Amino acid sequence: MSFIGQPVPELPVADVERAQQHYRDALGFEIGWLYPDKGIGAVSRDKVTIFFRKRDSPFEPAVHWVFAEDIDVSYQELQSSGANIVEPLEKKPWGLRQFTVKDLDGNIFYFHHD
Template sequence: MGQKELKATFSHPTPELPVADVERAQQHYRDALGFEIGWLYPGKEIGAVSRDNVAIFFRRKSQPFEPSVHWVFAPDIDATYDELRSLGARIVEPLEKKPWGLRQFTVEDLDGNRFYFHCD
């Protein structure tokens, strides 16, 4: 039996991050990471930000909650690092070459969600 030809196409997934305060998270991502605020649902339970072709949703959660972790490929890792540092992003691990061969740095948001920016 032959393999069925796949016709559907997928885009990258849109993460939904747990946060204590959606509006505060949106403002932080705008100011410290260069995102634009997209929308905020009435009641402020869920909202979104976007930058380039990336969208992130936020959903208000009661603490304690487990933060999310995301890996972000940055082709020009030096420029990305310099930009986010100049915006005041909370860089918890500086740009360095890791033992596994990637050059990477780590950003943490106000709710503990982490982004590992990396390049080969």
């Protein structure tokens, strides 16, 4: 069977450059590339790549579940870097320890650990 790589999410954003800078500054990503018309670009961190595509408002924000190997370290890192944590780290009734981050365009990331 052939190898299939990890999917790359494409998030809707109002401003691709602003999104790239936010993900760099608040979430620890590196800016990858930006298409000349500034309509699409990318960031990456570790083995994760995210594409951003300029969309006109209103658009439906994307939702992602992100496994964090060490949820406490991830929470502290994102908290200290100024990420918009909209739900604090806590054990949920469904058994996961998780916290929620929302980006500048309303896209949601549920960081979790079993």
